[in-house]
Amino acid sequence: MKWSFESKVRTGSWDVLVVDADPATGDIVRQGCQTVAGKVRIATSVDQAAAEMTRRPADLLLVNVQINDNAGLELLRSLRKKYPGTEAIAVSRVRRSELCLDAWRAGAADMIVGPVTVEEVQRSVEEVAHKRHGVERLLARNVRLRQTCRRLNKARHEISQQVDLLCNDLVRAYQEMAQQLNFTQVTTEYAAMVEDELEVEGVLRKTMEWVLKKLGPINAAVYLPDAEHKFALGAYLNLDTQADAELISAVGETLVREADASGRSIHMENDQQLLEHFGEQSAALRGRAWFAAGCFTKRECLAVMVIFRRQGEPLDAHLKMPIESACPLLAEKIEQALELYNRLNPMEDDDPTES
Secondary structure (H helix, E strand, O other): OOOOHHHHHHHOOEEEEEEOOOHHHHHHHHHHOOOOEEEEEEEOOHHHHHHHHHHOOOOEEEEEOOHHHHOHHHHHHHHHHHOOOOEEEEEEOOOOHHHHHHHHHHOOOEEEEOOOOHHHHHHHHHHHHHHHHHHHHHHHHHHHHHHHHHHHHHHHHHHHHHHHHHHHHHHHHHHHHHHHHHHHHHHHHHHHHHOOOOOHHHHHHHHHHHHHHHHOOOEEEEEEEOOOOOEEEEEEEOOOOOOOHHHHHHHHHOHHHHHHHHOOOEEEOOHHHHHHHHHHHHHHHOOEEEEEEEEEOOOOEEEEEEEEEEOOOOOOHHHHHHHHHHHHHHHHHHHHHHHHHHHHOOOOOOOOOOO
16 A cells, blocks of 8 residues: 555654754654654664665654764755655754755755754644645646546547547548439439430430530440340440441450349459450450440340440549449330330231131
8 A cells, every 4th residue: 555645644654764963852853753653763873864764765854964064964965865755854953044045955844943842843743744745635636637637638539539430421421422413413314315215226326425425535335135135236436337346346245245244334444454354355455444334124134335445544433423324224215115116016926817
């Protein structure tokens, strides 16, 4: 258990060391400290005082400054420096103001001017105890304040982290909301563009017009499945069907098939990705960045939209998002156009004899 200076005074366990060549001083100090001191030791020389402090540091020193030819001040100074937790009272046989100042500078908390009496010892000890008690209360208060500051600082960091998390959540929510609104706006624009078209050719033509308007000058194509469920070019933008015939065929055999089979969009930014994914079939596709997305109904894939540009000009999210938003509507419009065509052109009955 750690004892404070004041608690030792209250419990009478104060260890007092008297440094004076006169044995009578020790008896007077014992009487003056009998209610607070557990033990009073006597040192009759400077060397003996230093040895006693080394053996067991005292809580209170009473040092006669005239001991050993006025060596008490230097002893007081050295012991206070070495044992800062020990309080000290200077004792002098001479009443001089400069001596009081020297004792105070040496570390004495009080000074008793002889002749030494029980009352003077008792008064001085009580004053030292009172001062020390005030210092300990201040130190304890400072400790509590530091602990409180640490807790407040920890709470501040925790609150700051929570605020950062909340802000990040709000930013993400805003971004998601903005993306959703942008997606809805793009979808609405495309729906308005193809709303009045009733034939597949018209839907594809308006789709290419919308892609050009929305994405600017970019290479684009729409592939449609044939009877064998192989995909062929249905509409295109910035392509030459003769000069780019090999490229058009390679796209249908690789990217379009992958988008149909996997049911997900395909994004290839460089030749390494193309080679790893399609092997030697990707030879005609190299040197470009690609994005392909299937247009699915609940039953099947009715088209695949493809956009591409030179490598080094990446297909950013603002280019891919309009394609992904238009694909479901394109599939729906193609399905409606096919249903309308089938109603207007019903298949003839296979049996000519049947009325």
